[in-house]
Amino acid sequence: MGIAVGDTLESEKRQRSSRSVIPQRADEISDEQCMAYLAGPEVEAALSKLYDRYSRTVFGVGLKILGDRSLAEELVQEVFLKVWRSSRTFDPSRSNFSTWLYRLTRSVAVDLYRKGARRVHPVSDGAPYIATASDSSAGPQEIVDKSWLSWRVSRALEGLDAAHREVIELAYFGGLSQREISRRTGVPIGTVKTRTARAFKSLREDLVVQDSSREAMQ
């Protein structure tokens, strides 16, 4: 009897509430299983699951390396449509899904960068879909260079549960002190410090350079 993706996803939702720093993945449907489901009737549920897991990373990396919200949105759309269309080319024995998706994202980002040089610019009442100015200082090679670390950091942050990710985002990206985070979130200052320490410990373990870096850069 096959696994019903929808049921599995519901089961996962129930499990999320009990997570600590790092979400428990052992009982969840894996990324690689989702890829297999893309060829069958559960395609939407499977792609939806992959989107939920990775869209923030693809979008964030797009913002980081393309410097343009509109291009980053286009990147997300193109990447996940390519995931669907190219699912049969994914070979889990050669790379894990995250690495495969990174390479796909990098490829699309470079294409979009090149097209971005000819991109339209907003007019006074232009639709929000139209690009704002992009970072013209970065070239395709720089995109390649920057994207892998950006991807890894994003994945490490996504690996934290919401409470621990929140303190890091408020502290690092928001520039808030621990006391300000406590006030903002209503969490006791001691808990904020504990979460910060645990989150950093988890990030350090995830961001240790591994051989997979070379694999991804190929």
Place this chain on the structure above:
Amino acid sequence: MTYAQFHPNLAAFVLGGLEPEEAAAVRRHLASCPDCRNELRELEEVNRALEAGPPPADPPGYLKDEILSRVRAGELSSISERSSSSRNPHASEDSRSRSLRFVLPSVAAVALVATITLGIVFGLREEAPLATIRLLPTPEEASELEGYWGVAEIYPQPSGNQQVKLKLNNFDEPKPNSYYEVWFVSGDRRISAGSFTSVGEGGTRVWLTVPPEARNYPTLLITEERVDGDPAPSEGVALKGEMS
């Protein structure tokens, strides 16, 4: 030394998130604790890595719906594109390098070459692209070209609106103090789908959203408008396509 034995405020110290007196206490501790100094160096590496990280941001909510709608529509859009390409095997959207020099004649003078790809999508799935409209300026210019100058693909959205995806090739910049506007026209009625500008050579891609009623306006026009506060459309039509 186990993790629990390190100074509990080291991570917050690295992030610069401690009160002055707390930070001073950490500094005093570091002066006498080599293990925590080593730990600090590793945490500082994490802090530097965060610099490469993307800012926390969620993609807009509608993106997922649009992607899943496209998936539901199967490969219909790609079938549509292959259909267009097969009519002109030299047509390659990104391969053309010649610049478009379009004139801005009256609507009556603009020749129309429009191909609608509809049959595949109707009656099969509601989410399928509604149409692929080929856009051209004049037959004289078009006859010297390989392929088409522009295409408007229309997709349904879960909200009921329609997404118009414009792909224009080598589309000239508008004149100074001017911009382009996209219209859906039926007789003397029209709906503005939005405005944009172009940078000339290369591919210009624009996404616009129109209400469902636009499907009752069979002609698509791209006009050049002056920035003069006058909302009335100009007579200068750059590209035109027609749904049948």
